[in-house]
Amino acid sequence: MKEFSVFDIIGPRMVGPSSSHTAGAVRIGLVAHRLLCGEHVKSADIELFGSFAETGFGHGTDRAVLAGILGIEPDDARVRYSVLLAKSEGVEFSVRKNDREPDHPNTTRIHVVSETGREFTLVGASVGGGNIEITEINGMEVSFTGEYPTLIVFYNDEPGVISAVTAVLAEKEYNVAFMKVFRNAKRMDACMVIESDSTVSRDVIGLIREKVKDIKEICVV
Amino acid sequence: MKYGFSSGKELLSICEAEGITIAEVMLRKEIETSERSRDDLVNEMFENLMTMQEAIREGFYNKQHTMTGLADDNAEKLLDYADKANMGPDMTKICAAAIAVAEVNASMGKIVAAPTAGSSGVIPAVLVMCSEKHSFTDRDLVNGLFAAGAVGAIIAKNASISGAEGGCQAEIGTASAMAAAALAELCGASPAMALSAAAMALKNILGLVCDPVAGLVECPCIKRNAMGAANAVLCADMALAGITSIIPFDEVVSAMRSVGRMMNVDLKETSKGGLAATPTALEIAERIHME
Structure with a gap:
């Protein structure tokens, strides 16, 4: 059985309302941000699947994923304002729901393009408690959690x-x-x-x- | 590991053998397992406390905008009414603070999951709002958070702190038990009495289902934070008055686990049963999903 740290119980500090639908969503977006190695994001397309598509709007999942793509951390109050930030930074973005049944209920697919034209498509799932798993990058099946560098x-x-x-x-x-x-x-x-x-x-x-x-x-x- | 514990019984035997509080055992266990210094851990918890205090202020003094727009200023309403309240101004302010934090959470504001985001109002409300009456310092409150963490860690290990696994009893129930033990210990209760407070708090919420309207952390979650806080204060006071839980803490936790397993999946955060399946809830869900 897992040993819980006191900070698993009192923590993390995060922007609400949901560790899976908000904090985890930001973290998946952050992976897309980091794939671009610090280059400015030119455009971002976000697709939401399963429970992310069903209740994502009410949990701010769309804004959370976008915030991550812009490099904002899950405990940063700016998560809420990511749409405004994206517009002010000239980032083109779209969000849509996809009805296809995903392997994990809280799944998003993100397509990002940097200003120099580097391009990534990644698929990630929020697997509970703010933890994530990245399952696909540029069509290749992968598996990592982002818990370690x-x-x-x-x-x-x-x-x-x-x-x-x-x-x-x-x-x-x-x-x-x-x-x-x-x-x-x-x-x-x-x-x-x-x-x-x-x-x-x-x-x-x-x-x-x-x-x-x-x-x-x-x-x- | 000298300070390792995975049950209330083990926790109490360390407290008794060493003559230390629950908070101190939790801190020493964390030093052992994380290999971080005492100062570092205390500072990290202090950060959590500051975020909690800020969330209460934010919820009290700035209008929140939740996703449904149905629960934006209930904290303010309750706070304004405190002097006339049947339950007295102190208890009313505690409940209002719990609602304040839960409204901040529902509005994408910053909170500390304790143990979850949905139940994040209970512990800050109880500890921060009681600190004035008892002149608790911030360092006392940090100890309270370590004590609360010990109780939560035992429940997480032996039952669950997730609504999807155990229903609302696992979220608000756990938060209430954690807050009850922490408040009792801060007010001078022995470790055994503090765990008795936790046991009573969990017993009072046993069986509560997780049935969020439209799948959102708003209705009934926000008001249940207020109930969880009031219940924590009640149970801490019962313990401090010398009332003990007839069923010991560990057995209550084990009962909570089995109740969670018996609970139908429709009542565990899937929004298919309970309040989420009422005509009004379905109307709200329809309206939100149209947008």
Whole structure:
């Protein structure tokens, strides 16, 4: 049985009204924000599924996801005003409901484009108590929770890429907590998800990019 | 682990062996498990307290705009009426504060989940609003939050603090039990008496279903926060007066768990039964989903 910290019971500090429909929704949006590595968001399309679609409006789920995309944290009072913020920052956005039955009732699909044209589509579910699971990025099935600093690497599925990336992490003394690899098919697009105890710095990301030629995208979420 | 506990019985035996309060056991357990310093943990809890105090102020003095628009200024109404109230001004202000925080939560304002967002009004209302009468310092209130956390952690471990799993008894019931124990301990109750207060609070709310109208954390959640706060004060006072719970705390928690399991899924946050299935609730749901 799980050991509860006192702060699981008295906490978190968050913007209401619901840990799953609001705080969790912000956190899924934040993953989309971080995939863009600090680049300004040009446009965002948000789709809500299941219970997110049914009761999302009343829980501010739409505003919560948008707030996350803009880089606002779940305990930041600006979550409520994300629509105004998006407009003032010139971010084009749309929100729509999708009737398709999702695997998890609280699911959203987010499509973001940065000002330099980088593009991501991700699917995430709010699984209770503000916890989330990201299940898909750019059509690739993945699985991570965002509980730890997470390094996401998209690469060509060639031998040696994984060890080259982890070698750099080892050299820079990052401790890998969990690591999973995913791919669409043999020698096709692949994705590494590395959850570490501390956030991998920009310099080290640059170093990995330099040393490993088969990398297409790399970012920390 | 020297300060580990997973039941009320274990918690009490540590309190007795060491001659310390529930709050102190919780703090020492957290130091052991998180490897963080005492100061760091106290400061983190102090942040929670400040957010709670701010949420009460926000709910009292600024008009809230909830999603349905049906519950925007009930805290203010009750506060204005406090001097005439049958239950006396002190209790009325506590209930008004619980509504204030719950309205802030329903309006996308900032709160502390305690133990959940839907039940976030109970603990701040009881502790913060009682502090004037007893001259509790903020440091006392931080201790109260650690004591409340100990009770909540035992319930979370042995039953549930989620409406979807255990109904409203798991949310408002737990919050009320946590607040009752914390207030009793702050007023000088022994750890055993404080747990008796928690047991009585949970017993009074046993079986309450989670039936939110239109699936939103507004009706009946906001008013149930006021009820949970009043119940906490009542049970703390009963314990301080020397009344004990006939059923021990751990057995009440176990009963809450089994009641939660027997509860039909329509009554566990799915909005398919109870108040959520009444004609008025369905009309409200229809109106909101049209927008």
